[in-house]
Amino acid sequence: MEKLPPIEKIYEAYSALADNRIKMGADSAEVVSSDGAKTYKITWKDNTYSSTDNGTYWQGYPGYPVIGVLILQSKLTVDSAVFAHFSGVNWNSLNQKHKRDYRAALLEAFAQKALSKEKTDAIEAMTQQVFDQLKTLDIKIVRKLK
Secondary structure, three states, rough: OOOOOOHHHHHHHHHHOOOOOOEEEEOOOEEOOOOOOOEEEEEEEEEEEEEOHHHHHHOOOOOOOHHHHHHHHHOOOOHHHHHHHHHOOOHHHHHHOOOOHHHHHHHHHHHHHOEEEEHHHHHHHHHHHHHHHHHOOOOOOOOOOO
């Protein structure tokens, strides 16, 4: 993979999974945004992925919709019990509030969920393992599948 996303995009994928906002098809998926205002289309062929979300389309890294799909495809392994901690998080609002400081948005999400320091440390360690898996995935991100 040429470009990695901010690690915080994995938490956004957890929310999409917790809230059942990812609808999978055979070679495409649709993901509804955390505030319900947008729907993103993800398509793939073999190990090449495209998506209409801003991170994937404009920045060239796998955005949270793609990460969510990779988890559902079992290309990334994560304990699904973690998803529930991120149910109902409005990432769009948090990211706007913190002017795209994704770390600050994540810390506020942890605070909103009243997670203990031990719990947040455990979740962050697990998410680092998912990020490490993402680094080694042999996938390609493109704007549009041909």
